[in-house]
Amino acid sequence: xxxxxxxxxxxxxxxxxxxxxxxxxxxxxxxxxxxxxxxxxxxxxxxxxxxxxxxxxxxxxxxxxxxxxxxxxxxxxxxxxxxxxxxxxxxxxxxxxxxxxxxxxxxxxxxxxxxxxxxxxxxxxxxxxxxxxxxxxxxxxxxxxxxxxxxxxxxxxxxxxxxxxxxxxxxxxxxxxxxxxxxxxxxxxxxxxxxxxxxxxxxxxxx
Numbered sequence: 001x002x003x004x005x006x007x008x009x010x011x012x013x014x015x016x017x018x019x020x021x022x023x024x025x026x027x028x029x030x031x032x033x034x035x036x037x038x039x040x041x042x043x044x045x046x047x048x049x050x051x052x053x054x055x056x057x058x059x060x061x062x063x064x065x066x067x068x069x070x071x072x073x074x075x076x077x078x079x080x081x082x083x084x085x086x087x088x089x090x091x092x093x094x095x096x097x098x099x100x101x102x103x104x105x106x107x108x109x110x111x112x113x114x115x116x117x118x119x120x121x122x123x124x125x126x127x128x129x130x131x132x133x134x135x136x137x138x139x140x141x142x143x144x145x146x147x148x149x150x151x152x153x154x155x156x157x158x159x160x161x162x163x164x165x166x167x168x169x170x171x172x173x174x175x176x177x178x179x180x181x182x183x184x185x186x187x188x189x190x191x192x193x194x195x196x197x198x199x200x201x202x203x204x205x206x207x
Contacts, residue, residue, distance in 0.1 A: 006047055013039035013056075024149035027070060034063035070153070077159045079118040079130075084111035089119075092129060100146050104181045107144060116140065120147075120156050127151040130160055132176075140168060142178035145185075157192045161204060168206055175205045 016036030023029040037060040044052030082089050093100070093109050100107055109131075116132040128147035135141050147156045161176065168176070180186030180200050194202035 006043065009039065009043045009046065013043050025152045026150055027067075027153045030063050030067050030070070034060055034067070037063060075122050075155070076124075077155075077163065078121040078124075079164070080121055080126075081118045084114040084117055086117070089117065089129070092119075092126075096146065096148075099149070100144070102182065103146065103185045104144060107181070110143075114143070120159065122151060122155070128156045134173070135177075138172055138174040140173040140176040142176060145178065154188070154191060157188060161192050165206055173206055175203055175207075177201055177203050 013036055016032060016039055020029050020032035020036055023032060037056045041053050041056035041060060044050065044054075044056060090109075113133045114131055115134045116130065118130055119126050120128045120130060126148070128151060129144065130142075130146075131144040132140050132142045145157070145160070178189055178194065178201070180189060180196070180202055186196075186200075186202070189202040189204075190196070192204070194204045197203050
């Protein structure tokens with residue numbers, strides 16, 4: 001095999017490993033690191049560097065093990081409802097403001113319009129915050145659905161929009177509406193079954 005091709009495989013593997021180290025999300029880190037380790041392992045065996053090949057094969061196995069653990073783990077999801085002027089809520093929003101603006105550019109907290117405010121807990125750890133208000137026609141309008149980086153695996157969203165569906169229906173809501181404030185958040189909404197509508201709005205029925 002042409003040595004130049006082998007070199008490019010090595011460069012590619014190095015780039016993937018370097019990219020994995022920039023991930024805030026543990027899940028993304030494991031998947032990208034797995035791809036890098038497999039590529040590096042292949043590179044090591046192709047050039048006859050067995051220590052490189054076996055070491056990265058081992059790293060790939062470790063990544064697979066932790067990915068299996070993450071996906072098979074039975075987490076306990078709960079909500080912790082808070083008042084709109086809750087001091088911890090206000091401090092939480094201020095502390096994470098910079099990251100919130102990446103997904104919800106221009107977001108300004110308006111406690112006076114909140115009718116639904118709760119933290120999402122995963123095994124009693126705060127994983128995110130959900131803020132929304134009621135509008136006419138039995139609509140729940142999302143103001144903020146923010147998830148901490150280490151929990152961005154869509155489980156929070158599935159818990160809110162699927163497992164809490166009956167709760168919202170009992171409270172009189174027929175659909176939920178959210179504005180696609182950013183491309184990443186829009187992709188998140190589509191992944192959760194929201195249908196795109198006019199003016200950048202996304203809608204999901206509870207019926």
